[in-house]
Amino acid sequence: MKNHDRATGGALKASLDQRLAAVVRVEMYVAAFTMAAGLVVALLKGLPGGATFALEGLLPRLLRGDGAAIASFGILLLLIVPVTFVVFACTFFIRRREPLFAVASAVVLLLLIAGALSGLD
Amino acid sequence: MTSGLMLLAVGTVGCVAGFIGSMLGIGGGAFLVPLFSVVLGIPLKVAIATSLVAVVATAAAGANVYLRQGLADVRLAMLLEIPTVIGAIAGGLLASALDADVLSLIFVALAFYTAWNMVRRHGGGKGDRVKPERDGDPELAAADSGIKQNAEGPEDARWLREYYDAKEGKVVRYRVERLGFGLTVSVLGGVASGLLGIGGGIIKVPVMNLAMHVPMRVAVATSNFMVGITAAASAMVYLAGGFVDPFIAATAALAVLVGANMGARTASRVDQRLLSRIFALVLVVLALQMLYRAI
Numbered sequence: 001m002k003n004h005d006r007a008t009g010g011a012l013k014a015s016l017d018q019r020l021a022a023v024v025r026v027e028m029y030v031a032a033f034t035m036a037a038g039l040v041v042a043l044l045k046g047l048p049g050g051a052t053f054a055l056e057g058l059l060p061r062l063l064r065g066d067g068a069a070i071a072s073f074g075i076l077l078l079l080i081v082p083v084t085f086v087v088f089a090c091t092f093f094i095r096r097r098e099p100l101f102a103v104a105s106a107v108v109l110l111l112l113i114a115g116a117l118s119g120l121d
Numbered sequence: 122m123t124s125g126l127m128l129l130a131v132g133t134v135g136c137v138a139g140f141i142g143s144m145l146g147i148g149g150g151a152f153l154v155p156l157f158s159v160v161l162g163i164p165l166k167v168a169i170a171t172s173l174v175a176v177v178a179t180a181a182a183g184a185n186v187y188l189r190q191g192l193a194d195v196r197l198a199m200l201l202e203i204p205t206v207i208g209a210i211a212g213g214l215l216a217s218a219l220d221a222d223v224l225s226l227i228f229v230a231l232a233f234y235t236a237w238n239m240v241r242r243h244g245g246g247k248g249d250r251v252k253p254e255r256d257g258d259p260e261l262a263a264a265d266s267g268i269k270q271n272a273e274g275p276e277d278a279r280w281l282r283e284y285y286d287a288k289e290g291k292v293v294r295y296r297v298e299r300l301g302f303g304l305t306v307s308v309l310g311g312v313a314s315g316l317l318g319i320g321g322g323i324i325k326v327p328v329m330n331l332a333m334h335v336p337m338r339v340a341v342a343t344s345n346f347m348v349g350i351t352a353a354a355s356a357m358v359y360l361a362g363g364f365v366d367p368f369i370a371a372t373a374a375l376a377v378l379v380g381a382n383m384g385a386r387t388a389s390r391v392d393q394r395l396l397s398r399i400f401a402l403v404l405v406v407l408a409l410q411m412l413y414r415a416i
Contacts, residue, residue: 016195021188028181032378035371039128042368047123052363071367075174078374079356081181082349086202089195104199108206108350115210116357 016092023088027081035074042067083112123368130161131369132376135175139380141400142179144387149377150176150319150352151235152400154228155407157373159414165221165228167366169318170359171373173352176320178374179381180349192284192342194335197297201307201329202347205321206354208311213358216316225415228317232408235323236401284339295336303333315355320348 042048045067054072061069090105134156135149142149150172157168187193216224280297306328310321322344329340359365 017188017191017193020195021185024181024185024188028178028185032178032375035375039368039371039375043125043128047125047128047368052366054363068367071371075360075365075367075370075374078174078177078181079353079360082177082353085184085195085346085350086199089199093196093199098196101196101199104203108199108202111203111206111210112350112354112357115206115213115354116361118210118214118358118361 016089020085020088023084024081027077027084031074031077031081033074034077035071038067038069038071038074040067041065041070083109086112123366127161128368128372131157131163131171131372134161135373135376136380136383139175139179139377139382140384140387141380142377143381143384144391144396149179149381150317151232151323151404152407153373153377154318155232155404155411158225159407159410163369165224166216166359166362166364167369169216169224170356170362170364171366171370172318173314173356173359174365174370175373175377176318176352177349177356178378180320180345180352182378182381183345184349187342187345190287190342192339193346194282194297194339194343195346197282197329197335198343198347198350200300201303201325202350204304204307205311205314205325205347205351208308208313209315209321209351209354210311210358212312212315212317213355213362214315215312217358217362217364219316222415224316225411229408229412229415231313231317231319232404232411236404236408238323239397239401239404282335282339284336286338293336295334295339298334299332303328306332311351311354314348314351315358318355320344320352322348 048068055076058069058072062073086105086109090102090109093099093102093105135153138149138152138156141152153172153175154165154168157163157171158165163171184193280300281294282297283292283294285291286293306324310324310328313319313324314321322341325344325347326337326340329335329343330337335343356365
């Protein structure tokens with residue numbers, strides 16, 4: 001493979017892009033459907049006032065069919081989409097043995113985790 | 122208090138912001154925050170958090186399209202995202218601590234800059250700022266033949282890029298330049314995202330195109346890819362701070378997606394120059410109302 005092909009990724013870049021696009025598409029549909037389902041359930045049951053996003057007790061509330069919990073879960077799925085970009089890119093660069101970009105992706109991933117934890121009690 | 126009527130209003134505003142943003146090629150965040158805050162009376166920090174969730178939705182949808190076209194430079198995005206995410210987290214934490222009026226004033230400054238930028242971009246100003254492809258370029262030739270460059274040159278083939286321009290029907294080659302500058306300024310894009318609920322593309326695209334000589338199409342696609350990651354980092358800080366109303370955020374995200382889809386289909390049929398001037402004026406009026414409330 002020519003060097004500039006290696007730099008730009010050439011056919012392998014296309015494979016990264018296409019696979020990533022496919023994963024993102026599925027994640028987006030699932031997140032959008034879940035958010036919409038949460039809204040429909042809440043509207044049917046009556047909207048609770050002052051709902052805020054909370055991870056605490058999310059699973060039991062989801063199992064009870066709580067609209068706010070379903071919408072929150074949808075938002076969480078949506079926020080995971082960009083994280084998937086990073087995980088996918090990191091794995092790809094590790095497998096391609098491109099240390100600079102693998103490390104950069106890993107650092108971004110760690111920063112995202114740190115950011116999520118920074119506001120938690 | 123969230124009511125069905127409020128969700129209808131949020132949906133309408135989100136749809137309009139997504140429509141405008143998509144037609145003008147800017148993120149909806151610059152419109153969402155003042156519309157939510159000024160028109161619907163949603164508290165500013167909740168408006169910012171809602172805007173960030175909506176920005177993630179539009180960026181992810183846009184990234185899907187750009188990735189399929191092979192336009193996003195994922196390698197460059199990952200490098201630039203390191204300082205951007207640091208800035209985004211810092212901006213989010215700063216916004217949580219700042220008084221809403223101070224935040225409003227900062228947003229007003231951003232709104233004026235965005236309005237000016239919209240008029241400038243669609244006013245027949247500077248075009249794409251990329252070094253033209255040179256036949257017989259020794260560095261590209263060396264890359265082709267597998268010869269490694271020394272440290273004084275472009276260093277190595279990692280910074281040589283190419284993409285297929287479907288409109289021109291040819292492969293366009295370019296070289297990423299001034300990476301250090303790009304990395305430094307990216308922090309500002311992140312801070313703006315975390316602080317004001319925008320994607321930060323308004324900073325990222327000019328930096329990549331004007332300073333780093335990345336072709337405009339690639340800069341826009343790469344920025345779109347990055348915006349989702351940046352906004353997600355900022356949104357997580359707001360999420361943990363309890364500023365996200367799941368009903369408002371979910372409605373806004375879905376509505377912005379619908380609006381952006383409609384905007385993308387309409388964009389080629391409208392006079393973008395006229396449109397950008399009208400919406401720049403709308404943005405200035407909203408900014409002035411925010412300013413009036415803050416002082």
